[in-house]
Amino acid sequence: MKFHDPRVLSLLNASAVTAGYIILFFFSSWILYPASLEGFAMYGMLFVTGGLLFAGTYFFFRYTVDKFIYSRIRLIYKSIYSIKTQKTDRKGIRSNRNILDNVEQEVTDWGEEKQKEIERLKQLEEYRKDFIGNVSHELKTPLFNVQGYVSTLLEGGLDDPSINKEYLRRTEVSVERLIKIVEDLGEIAQLESGQMYLNKVRFDIVAVTHEVVEMLEMKAHEKEIQVLINQPDKTMWVHADRDKIRQVLTNIIDNSIRYGLDQNGRTKISFFDMDENILVEVTDNGIGIDQDDLPRVFERFYRTPRGREVSGKGKGLGLAIVKHIIEAHQQTINVRSTVGVGTTFGFTLRKA
Ligand SMILES: Nc1ncnc2c1ncn2[C@@H]1O[C@H](COP(=O)(O)OP(=O)(O)O)[C@@H](O)[C@H]1O
Ligand SMILES: [Mg+2]
CATH class of the missing domain: 1.10.287 (Helix Hairpins)
Structure with a gap:
């Protein structure tokens, strides 16, 4: 009762x-x-x-x-x-006839909602801690390098012609890396605060892909990786922010080269007409990504263990930026991969 x-x-x-x-x-x-x-x-x-x-x-x-x-x-x-x-x-x-039952239901629902929110905030807090840890780790390496080279130069290295120029050059590389990290961080921060301004125009995605491939040609050549565009003479009009999509393509194709095979590496870029959208796919036959790592590659600073082995240089920010840009366009990006076989990144763009 x-x-x-x-x-x-x-x-x-x-x-x-x-x-x-x-x-x-x-x-x-x-x-x-x-x-x-x-x-x-x-x-x-x-x-x-x-x-x-x-x-x-x-x-x-x-x-x-x-x-x-x-x-x-x-x-x-x-x-x-x-x-x-x-x-x-x-x-x-609701009508006030069952107000007591309603209040009970509302309060229960509300409690559950709050509980979920608390869980989410806790997760974010963990993520934030990780993030700060990662940032300081990323900044430390080049900073310590600079410090090391500068002290050696000050302690007499400056007069030693066998190292003075070389150490200055290395210092410059480290400083450049620091600048790049800070720039990427600034960009990520801006993207995450949801203030991305898109300058959408009509352009040919195939033409932009040609530009990106040309820009990365040297790098591909060094690793003897062949970069091919499927149906290179076709024109495909899309409606998007040209510079930002150029950056998306650069980051993805750059990865396909960086994590590609040292010999017989191949990257293929294909375009598919899908009613309202164009699907762009970048496929490589590189080292691949473990299934467990797949959902995480879009996180800031996340690098797979194999990725770290293959390339010491990455910062794990490229794909985070890519994802933000595609989502700002209200489009989707996905990845599928098999270790030892290769990886495919695919994203959609609005047809124009
Ligand atoms: N094409 C690819 N093949 C294999 N691994 C990849 C590929 N693209 C990305 N990855 C993995 O995802 C991680 C995140 O990529 P990204 O955000 O571009 O950072 P970065 O390249 O600076 O490490 C890489 O470190 C690498 O481990
Ligand atoms: Mg990258």
Whole structure:
């Protein structure tokens, strides 16, 4: 039995009052008018007045309790509701007949929602800690290098022609790397704050791919990797931010070269017409990505163990940037890969 239910509460109250009345009735009729009412008349009167009293008390309590509870619960309900609707616009305030049940349901739902939010925030907090750890680690290596070279030069190396120029050159490389990290971080921060301004224009994605491939030609040549464009003479018009998509292609093709085979490496870029969109796929026959690592390659600073082995230079920011750009275009990017066979990155762009 639910004692907090206004109906049960009113029933109990009405019973108590009626029982009191019956006792009082017998008591008073016995003391005051010992012989005035007897038998059927007395019980008839008791039955009628007792019944009326019971019903009256019941409805009176019911009404006042309801009014009292509702007036308070409604406030709570309203404030829960208004807090919730700040984020999502749902249902609308329900009729107040089942307000108690509703409040119970709303509070349970709300609690669950909050619990999930707490979990998510905890995860973000973990992620943030990881991120800061990673940033300082990334910055340390080139900084220590610079410090090392500069001290050696100051401690006499400057006059030693066999190392002075070389150490200065290496210092420059490290400083360049620092600048690149800081630039990428700035870009990531900007992307993550959701302030990406897209300058969407109509352009030929195949032509942009040619430009990117040309730019990476030297690098591909050094690793003896062949970069091919499927149907290179075709024109495919898309509607997107040209510079940003150029960066997407650069990052993905650069990876296919960097993590490609040392011999007989091959990168192929293909385009598929898919109704509303164009699908761009970059396929390589490189080292591949383990299934466990696949969902993580788009995270900032994430590098696969094999990736680290093959190339010491990466920072793990390229694909994070790529993903942000594609998502800002409200398009999708995915990756599939088999270790030892190769990797395919595919993303879509709006046709123009
Ligand atoms: N084509 C690819 N083949 C194999 N591994 C890849 C490929 N592209 C990316 N990866 C893995 O994903 C990681 C993240 O890539 P990215 O964000 O571009 O960072 P970076 O190249 O600077 O390490 C790389 O470190 C590498 O481990
Ligand atoms: Mg990369």
